[in-house]
Amino acid sequence: MEDLEKAVKDYFTANPKAKEIHGTEDGFLFENKYFATQHNATLEEGKEVKTFSNPNKVESNTENTTVELNEEQKELLANGLVKGNYNAVKDLVKFLKLETENLKEDTLISALEAYKLTQAEKE
Known part of the structure; x- marks a missing residue:
């Protein structure tokens, strides 16, 4: 095996x-x-x-399509969801097509944390 x-x-x-x-x-x-x-x-x-x-494939939270994260995005999602990474966090939210009520850093980080939880539940 x-x-x-x-x-x-x-x-x-x-x-x-x-x-x-x-x-x-x-x-x-x-x-x-x-x-x-x-x-x-x-x-x-x-x-x-x-x-x-x-x-290495994850499903987008808003669609039933599969997206592939590169190593940098995986690292950011795993360890980089902290203040000070605004542009990278914003780009990842956009890439995953997550909907947020605004583009404030705290809101984007919260959206990605919620996304991580839903991905963990699917596994």
């Missing part, structure tokens, strides 16, 4: 725009779940196809 997880990690590193991948117990990865299921049928009974979502 560790080999499959490593293969999945390697796959998403090489294909950062991929949304998900399907893996079989024997370590094969498929972009199409149908093909994964067909291959899986040749294996021992009781084995399931596992679907892995790209950990």
Whole structure:
């Protein structure tokens, strides 16, 4: 199973725009779940196809579309939501298409904190 997880990690590193991948117990990865299921049928009974979502993709809070954060944005979201990062915080709010009642720094930080909570609940 560790080999499959490593293969999945390697796959998403090489294909950062991929949304998900399907893996079989024997370590094969498929972009199409149908093909994964067909291959899986040749294996021992009781084995399931596992679907892995790209950990580098997050869903926008206001739409059901997936956006990809770059490393700088991930770092800001994780550790940089403090006063003094106004322009970066404002840009991230705009990128995620979060709605706020105004553009004050405290309001933008609150919106991003709420966004982080909703993303944590989805995981």
